[in-house]
Amino acid sequence: MADDDEPPAAALSIAIPYFFLRLTTVCVERRDLGALKDFILRSISIGVDSIHSISGLLGVAEAEIASQTQELVDELFVTPDAAPLKLKLLDRGIRALMTDNLTRTVIRDAGCYVHGSTRRIEIAPGDLMPKRRLPHGCLPLPAVPTRPPRVDELDFPNVKLAILQNRNAMPRVLEVAKLGRIVRANALFKPGVLLLRRGVQALPQICIDGVADQELAQRYASHPALLQLKAVVARHDQLVKRTIIQHCPQLKGIKFIETSVIRNALSTYVAFSANENSTLAEQLLMNGTAPLVKRSAWVGLSEAQAAFGRALVSSRSEIVVACPATSESLFDVSAMDAILLALRRGVRVVLHTSATDERLAPNRVLGHLIEQGAKVETLPTSSEWCGFVCDGAFGVAGKTKSFATSIGGFDSFFGALITKPLDPTGLLKSLATGSGIPVAKRGKKLAQSSE
Numbered sequence: 001m002a003d004d005d006e007p008p009a010a011a012l013s014i015a016i017p018y019f020f021l022r023l024t025t026v027c028v029e030r031r032d033l034g035a036l037k038d039f040i041l042r043s044i045s046i047g048v049d050s051i052h053s054i055s056g057l058l059g060v061a062e063a064e065i066a067s068q069t070q071e072l073v074d075e076l077f078v079t080p081d082a083a084p085l086k087l088k089l090l091d092r093g094i095r096a097l098m099t100d101n102l103t104r105t106v107i108r109d110a111g112c113y114v115h116g117s118t119r120r121i122e123i124a125p126g127d128l129m130p131k132r133r134l135p136h137g138c139l140p141l142p143a144v145p146t147r148p149p150r151v152d153e154l155d156f157p158n159v160k161l162a163i164l165q166n167r168n169a170m171p172r173v174l175e176v177a178k179l180g181r182i183v184r185a186n187a188l189f190k191p192g193v194l195l196l197r198r199g200v201q202a203l204p205q206i207c208i209d210g211v212a213d214q215e216l217a218q219r220y221a222s223h224p225a226l227l228q229l230k231a232v233v234a235r236h237d238q239l240v241k242r243t244i245i246q247h248c249p250q251l252k253g254i255k256f257i258e259t260s261v262i263r264n265a266l267s268t269y270v271a272f273s274a275n276e277n278s279t280l281a282e283q284l285l286m287n288g289t290a291p292l293v294k295r296s297a298w299v300g301l302s303e304a305q306a307a308f309g310r311a312l313v314s315s316r317s318e319i320v321v322a323c324p325a326t327s328e329s330l331f332d333v334s335a336m337d338a339i340l341l342a343l344r345r346g347v348r349v350v351l352h353t354s355a356t357d358e359r360l361a362p363n364r365v366l367g368h369l370i371e372q373g374a375k376v377e378t379l380p381t382s383s384e385w386c387g388f389v390c391d392g393a394f395g396v397a398g399k400t401k402s403f404a405t406s407i408g409g410f411d412s413f414f415g416a417l418i419t420k421p422l423d424p425t426g427l428l429k430s431l432a433t434g435s436g437i438p439v440a441k442r443g444k445k446l447a448q449s450s451e
Contacts, residue, residue, distance in 0.1 A: 007256050008195040008205070010233045010412055011302060015134050015189035016208060016216070017116025017143040018125055023151065024107055024180030025163065029173045031104045033096065036060070036068050037077075041093050044078060049087045103174060109183065110176070112162040114154070116143030116187075117219050121158035123165055126209070128188035139229075139408045140189050144219060148185035196230050204230075225407045232403045237414040240399045241298065244416050251416055257297045262306075265292045269306040272313070282313045293394045293419060301413040304396045311390035312338050315347045320395075321388045322352040343372040351376045387415065394419050 033041075036058075043054045051069060055062040069087065072078045077093035080086070089097075113122040131140055160176040195205040204226060206216045220226050245252050268281075268288030275281040289310040292303065299307070311319055319342055343349055351374055370376055389395035398415015 006198050007259055007262055007300060007303070009198045009230070009237065010194075010196045010300065012194045012196070012229070012410055013135070013138045014192050014194040014206070015131075015138050015140040016192050016206075017141055018122070018128055018188045018190060019114045019116055019143070019148045020111060020128070020186040020188055021114055021148065021154075021182055022109060022111050022184040022186075023182045025110045025176050026105060026178040026180060027108050027110075027173045028103050028105055028175045028177055029108075036064070037072060040065065040068060040072060041077065041089065041097055044087050044089055044093075045097060049081070050085045051087075052085070105177070107180065108173070110163045112154075112159050113188075114149055117141075117216060119149055119153060119155075121155050121162050123162050125190060128190050130186070130188060134189060137408075137410055138191065139194070139405075139410060141194075141220065142223075142225060142407060143187070144223065148182070148187075151179050151182055154179065194226075194229075196226075196233055198234070225405065228405050229407075229410075232405065233412050236399075236401050236403075236412050237298075240414045243399075244397065248416075248418075251296060251418070254296045254298060254416070257292060257299065257303055257417075261291045262303055265289045265306040266302055269309045272309055285309055285313055293417065296419050297417050299396060299398070299415055299417045301400075303417065304398060304413065304415060307394070307396055307417055308388055309338070311388060311394075312342050315342055315390045316345075317391050318348040318350065319388060319390055320350045320352075323386050339369065339374065340372055343369070343374060349374040353378060392420075 039058055040054055043049070043057055048054055048057050051062055051065050054069075055065045058065070069078065072093070073080070075092075076090055077096060078087050079090055081088040113125045113128070114120070115122055115125075134140060156179065159179065163176050164173065190208065192206060192208045195207070197204060203217050203221045206213050206220065208216075265288050268284045272278075272281045272285040289306055292307055293310065297303075319339070321339075339349055339351075349369070351369065353376065384399050384401050385397070386400060387395060387397040394417065396415055396417050398413055400411055400413040402409060402411050
């Protein structure tokens with residue numbers, strides 16, 4: 001996305017539809033007579049033209065020579081001569097000896113991959129998987145149109161190219177002369193990322209292998225499934241924003257973080273996640289996320305996760321974490337493992353969680369945190385609010401909610417990054433128990449860097 005674009009409303013894992021078509025093809029292919037038939041033809045051409053003499057020359061039983069010769073006679077390569085027990089080459093047999101390109105026309109099964117929406121023939125679409133094997137939370141986009149393509153809709157030159165590229169399956173094929181019928185069509189999917197952009201007219205972005213596909217985005221821009229996704233995310237964001245502003249009026253008027261700042265923060269956060277024990281990765285994370293936490297702003301899941309990564313590295317006294325929701329949000333098992341890094345540095349970690357929090361299963365994860373010195377408080381109820389505070393300097397308060405749509409379920413997170421939050425324990429505990437956000441005391445404002 002361009003630096004002047006607003007951050008996306010949501011970044012969702014999606015699956016792009018494909019069809020694997022098994023179809024019949026009329027193929028012109030190289031014909032291999034076999035070594036014995038080839039020797040019989042060559043023997044006849046040099047004058048060894050009886051079954052007995054050919055058997056003596058090749059050292060093969062006469063019965064085998066007679067059987068192979070009869071097949072050559074049936075296929076009009078040779079014919080019995082007028083003289084008894086003599087064989088004579090026909091024109092077809094002479095041509096077989098003069099060229100290596102003896103051909104025949106046969107009907108064979110072949111396969112090709114077709115993009116479910118653009119109907120393009122794909123030579124090498126990459127790793128595809130059936131719908132039942134898609135990871136949890138991955139939304140399969142519907143094919144447009146939903147039915148598999150017909151034979152007359154296929155791009156014949158590209159189908160030929162795709163079939164001939166797979167020469168291991170049909171090594172003798174010289175040309176695909178004609179397409180027959182589709183025997184079977186399997187629906188497959190390729191992983192991708194969908195960026196829902198804010199605004200009624202804003203087009204989504206669909207990224208495959210890290211590259212935005214503008215044609216695909218145009219096709220799906222007005223699709224009912226994507227419009228539904230955009231609507232539920234927008235309603236959730238507005239509800240969370242309204243609730244936070246009602247209880248914290250000082251946050252009224254804050255904006256989103258610049259896209260360039262988010263991009264730099266996320267790149268360093270991903271590098272840190274892959275190399276948590278690297279001092280260089282920690283330093284890069286600190287530098288990359290410094291602009292992220294300069295002022296209060298509305299944040300989505302990606303920005304909040306990057307801020308949480310900074311908190312784990314930068315905290316020197318206390319991290320207070322509330323993760324009561326059982327749905328995916330800021331804090332998963334990998335984040336809980338990262339908390340161990342802070343515990344080993346002597347940071348006091350206070351973890352508020354519900355008794356039914358599935359992200360802490362198995363219990364050994366929670367037990368390991370307790371052994372390392374984490375203070376865990378089990379809350380009597382659970383809610384969809386979650387957040388954290390790092391050393392009283394900055395924190396995130398937000399809400400994660402699960403949605404069910406026509407193409408599957410997903411989780412959406414939205415919240416506020418607060419540079420100087422209220423009392424962290426009271427704030428996060430009230431969120432976790434579902435009692436809302438405490439109202440700021442009169443005269444106590446949340447300082448922003450812009451002030």
